[in-house]
Amino acid sequence: MPTAIRVEGLSKTFDTAAVLHDLSLDVRAGELIGLLGPSGSGKTTLLRIIAGLDFPDRGRILFGGDDATGLPVQKRAVGFVFQHYALFKHMTVADNIAYGLNARARSERPPQAEIRRRVGNLLDLIRLSGFADRYPSQLSGGQRQRIALARALAVEPRVLLLDEPFGALDAQVRKDLRRWLREIHDRTGQTTIFVTHDQDEALELSDRVAVLDKGRLEQVGTPDEVQDTPVSATVLRFLGDSIEVEAIAEGGRVLVAGHPTPVAAPSGLIGPVTLHVRPWQLQFVEPAQAHLSGTVRSSYRSQGRQRIEVDRGAEKPLVVEDTDGERYEAGRPVGLRINGGYVFA
Amino acid sequence: MVETLRPRRRFRQPSVIPGFGLTFGYALTCLGLVVLLPLAALVARASGLGLSGILEVASDPRVASALKVSFGVSLVAALVASVFGFLVAWVLTRYRFPGRRLVDAVVDLPFALPTAVAGIALASLYAPNGLVGEQLEKIGIKAAYTPVGIFIAMVFIGLPFAVRTVQPLIAEIDKEIEEASATLGATRWRTLTRVVLPPLIPAVLTGFALAFARGVGEYGSIIFIAGNLPYVSEIAPLLIVIKLSEFDYGGAAAIATIMLAISFLTLLLINLIQAWSRRRFGYV
Numbered sequence: 001m002p003t004a005i006r007v008e009g010l011s012k013t014f015d016t017a018a019v020l021h022d023l024s025l026d027v028r029a030g031e032l033i034g035l036l037g038p039s040g041s042g043k044t045t046l047l048r049i050i051a052g053l054d055f056p057d058r059g060r061i062l063f064g065g066d067d068a069t070g071l072p073v074q075k076r077a078v079g080f081v082f083q084h085y086a087l088f089k090h091m092t093v094a095d096n097i098a099y100g101l102n103a104r105a106r107s108e109r110p111p112q113a114e115i116r117r118r119v120g121n122l123l124d125l126i127r128l129s130g131f132a133d134r135y136p137s138q139l140s141g142g143q144r145q146r147i148a149l150a151r152a153l154a155v156e157p158r159v160l161l162l163d164e165p166f167g168a169l170d171a172q173v174r175k176d177l178r179r180w181l182r183e184i185h186d187r188t189g190q191t192t193i194f195v196t197h198d199q200d201e202a203l204e205l206s207d208r209v210a211v212l213d214k215g216r217l218e219q220v221g222t223p224d225e226v227q228d229t230p231v232s233a234t235v236l237r238f239l240g241d242s243i244e245v246e247a248i249a250e251g252g253r254v255l256v257a258g259h260p261t262p263v264a265a266p267s268g269l270i271g272p273v274t275l276h277v278r279p280w281q282l283q284f285v286e287p288a289q290a291h292l293s294g295t296v297r298s299s300y301r302s303q304g305r306q307r308i309e310v311d312r313g314a315e316k317p318l319v320v321e322d323t324d325g326e327r328y329e330a331g332r333p334v335g336l337r338i339n340g341g342y343v344f345a
Numbered sequence: 346m347v348e349t350l351r352p353r354r355r356f357r358q359p360s361v362i363p364g365f366g367l368t369f370g371y372a373l374t375c376l377g378l379v380v381l382l383p384l385a386a387l388v389a390r391a392s393g394l395g396l397s398g399i400l401e402v403a404s405d406p407r408v409a410s411a412l413k414v415s416f417g418v419s420l421v422a423a424l425v426a427s428v429f430g431f432l433v434a435w436v437l438t439r440y441r442f443p444g445r446r447l448v449d450a451v452v453d454l455p456f457a458l459p460t461a462v463a464g465i466a467l468a469s470l471y472a473p474n475g476l477v478g479e480q481l482e483k484i485g486i487k488a489a490y491t492p493v494g495i496f497i498a499m500v501f502i503g504l505p506f507a508v509r510t511v512q513p514l515i516a517e518i519d520k521e522i523e524e525a526s527a528t529l530g531a532t533r534w535r536t537l538t539r540v541v542l543p544p545l546i547p548a549v550l551t552g553f554a555l556a557f558a559r560g561v562g563e564y565g566s567i568i569f570i571a572g573n574l575p576y577v578s579e580i581a582p583l584l585i586v587i588k589l590s591e592f593d594y595g596g597a598a599a600i601a602t603i604m605l606a607i608s609f610l611t612l613l614l615i616n617l618i619q620a621w622s623r624r625r626f627g628y629v
Contacts, residue, residue: 053524073527080528086521090543099539100529148525155529 001028003064004191005050005159010059012045012215019045020056020215027159032185032192034202037212038238043195046212047161050193052076063158079152083164085144087136093147094119094132100155122150125184142173149181153190162194166201178205199239203227211235233344236276243282243318245292245338247275254343256291263341273343279307279321281340284328290335292318296328310334384605390598402599407575408584412600415581416607418492419560422499423507426556427549429500430507437508438515452509455502460565467498468570490572495580498566503556510552514545546622554615561608 005027012020019042027033035043048054050061052073060069068076088096097119101110110118123129126146136144145165152160165181166174182205185192196202202209203223211218211226211234219231230236248255249265254275263275287293294312301307308320308328320336328334391399402408437449455463471478471488481488488494518541526536564582571578581604588597 051528053528073524074530074532076528077530078528080525082521082525084519084521086519086525088522088526088540099526099531103526103529103531103535151525151529 001030003027003062004029004031005064005193006060006062007046007050008060008062010046010049010056010061012042012049012054012056014045018215020049023059023212023215023217025210025217025220027191027193028208029191030189031207032182032194032205034206034209035193035195035212036199036202036209036238037197039197040214041212042215043197043212044163047163047193047195050159051078051080051161053080077155077158079155079157079160081145081148081152081160081162081165083167085136085141085148085168087144087148087151089136092133092135093123093128093139096136096147097122097150097154099151118154122154125153125187126150140173141169142177145169145177146180149184153188158191160190160192162192164195164197166198167196174201181205203239211238213238230342231344233274233276233342236342236344241279241319242276243279243316245275245277245341247273247343249273249343254341256338259289259291261291261338261341263338263343265343266345269343269345275338275341275343277338277341279319281338282318282320283337283339284320284322285335285337287333287335289337291338292336294318294334294336296330296332296334298330299328310336387598387601387605390594391602394595394599398595399599399602402596403603407579408581408600410576411579411581411584412603412607414492414495414577414579415561415604416611418495418580419499419557422496422560423503423553423557425496426500426503426507427553430504430552430556431511431545431549433504434508434512434515438512452505455505460502460563461569463501464498464566464569467494467501467566471497471570489570490574490578492571492578494570494572495567495578498570499556499560499563502563502566503559506555506559507549507552510555511545511548514548518544547619550615550619550622554612554619557615558608558612561604 003026007023007025007027010020010023011018019040023042023046025046035046037043045054049056052068052071056069060067062068063076088099091099094116098115101115101118104110109115119132120129123132126149128143128146128150131139131143131147136147139147145168149160149162149165162181166177169177178201184190194205206223208220208222209226210220213234218235219226221229226235227239230239236242245256247261249269249271252265252267253260254263254265254273255261256275261275265273282292292310292312294310294317297309297311297317299306299308304323306322306325306328308322309317310320311317318336322328394402403412433452437445437452468489469475471481471494473479473482473487473489475489478488486493488497522540523536526540527533531539562582564580564586567580568583571580571583573579573583581600585597585600588594588600
């Protein structure tokens with residue numbers, strides 16, 4: 001796939017605090033890429049720089065090979081969707097969607113009949129056909145965000161940029177809109193970059209995920225890649241729950257409490273290491289075969305899985321996920337075997 | 346049989362803060378004593394002349410021209426005050442510059458200054474030998490002792506109303522809607538005229554109405570700068586004072602009643618436009 005947008009060596013400082021450090025990223029044409037990171041990681045700043053709403057101190061933005069770094073926002077042909085919708089409250093839904101088309105210079109503006117037709121098509125696309133003459137204040141949050149998306153799509157942007165698009169919505173609406181956004185993307189093939197701090201959202205929606213931390217790009221890859229082979233502890237921690245276990249790397253294997261684990265140590269790594277283990281990589285076993293032991297502190301069931309908190313004395317309690325249906329009551333002594341994990345050099 | 350539950354219509358809405366009866370009664374009493382009673386007395390006094398008597402006073406050319414000056418100049422002055430007031434409010438809320446707080450405080454001075462002081466200050470500035478009047482004279486504009494002077498005084502006293510009504514709304518403008526407009530390809534001018542300004546119209550109208558009302562009723566600051574030439578720069582409030590000093594209470598009441606009626610109708614009209622624009626913009 002050709003590169004639609006290339007970000008090269010971007011740096012940005014706000015009042016002495018650096019928010020982006022020499023960040024480079026290629027966005028492929030037609031892909032849906034998620035910028036994932038904790039708050040303060042610089043993901044929104046990156047999105048705003050691509051849109052032309054902020055300007056970098058150093059580095060370049062290329063749109064399909066053309067340098068767009070100095071291009072003003074009005075000329076970039078991007079569609080931007082804000083977390084809080086930013087709809088024009090004094091305009092009807094139809095006028096909101098038609099705004100970008102009506103804002104074009106007279107020579108490039110489609111005739112009014114054509115604008116109306118396109119607004120109608122977009123309203124169909126976002127499944128709000130009967131709402132053309134409503135005002136934004138008469139709509140729910142989810143509906144408003146769909147209008148904001150239609151408004152951004154109306155100008156046929158080179159790239160669609162979404163800044164925490166579902167952040168202001170409640171959980172159920174958020175889930176519906178996610179699926180729906182994916183559908184729209186599959187139908188339109190629109191190159192899309194969206195920002196989120198929600199791992200689930202990024203992993204469910206994206207073709208590729210770019211994980212940012214402290215203004216640096218940690219890893220880019222498909223959701224499978226970043227989950228199966230995280231490049232750093234930061235990425236691993238950010239993508240879900242994990243526990244850290246003290247271990248020893250020896251002869252290409254990782255040992256915990258003297259027992260070997262199935263985890264391979266990176267070549268050349270010898271000595272004490274930190275083993276990162278996901279809750280589902282732990283299994284209850286007889287104490288004799290266990291890497292770790294402790295007593296059950298509490299447990300609860302949710303959506304077919306049991307999450308058990310195990311107390312390990314002085315150390316941080318750990319969380320185990322179990323699906324075998326056996327209930328683990330508080331106070332029961334248990335042994336745990338490590339079936340997998342990650343070690344970083 | 347289906348029993349229809351019809352909610353009983355009541356003035357009182359359920360609320361966590363009690364005391365509707367007391368506060369409503371108190372407000373009505375105060376409004377009656379302070380506002381309605383004097384106005385009623387005025388109308389009662391004027392009605393002694395009868396409708397024909399009032400019309401006769403109104404058709405007196407001197408009265409008619411004074412009313413024309415008062416209302417005409419007030420309208421123009423309120424318009425100008427609204428435009429400048431808007432700009433002042435915009436600059437004060439959108440930009441950070443040294444001395445901003447000071448300028449912000451100065452805006453209120455016309456509220457606090459005794460109107461006569463303002464009038465004398467303006468008159469000495471704009472008189473043919475005054476600091477500004479001299480310069481204006483050179484380009485052929487006579488400010489003091491003409492309707493232009495009345496206009497200047499009215500803008501002066503009306504400006505704070507125009508500033509203070511729009512200022513909070515400008516401060517509340519969401520920067521994201523401007524950014525949204527820009528990402529959609531709109532020029533700055535279009536963003537300003539289509540996105541930023543329309544929601545401010547009701548507030549601008551309120552400021553306009555207040556400045557206009559203040560201008561119509563203004564007396565102290567105007568009479569020093571106006572020159573008070575009958576048929577040229579004589580305002581209706583001054584004419585009322587003249588009638589009173591001639592013990593023509595009926596005539597004075599008649600002019601006052603006419604002013605009251607015109608003011609009321611104008612303010613009602615502005616209120617209606619406002620209600621319409623609120624509906625038009627679909628919110629608030």
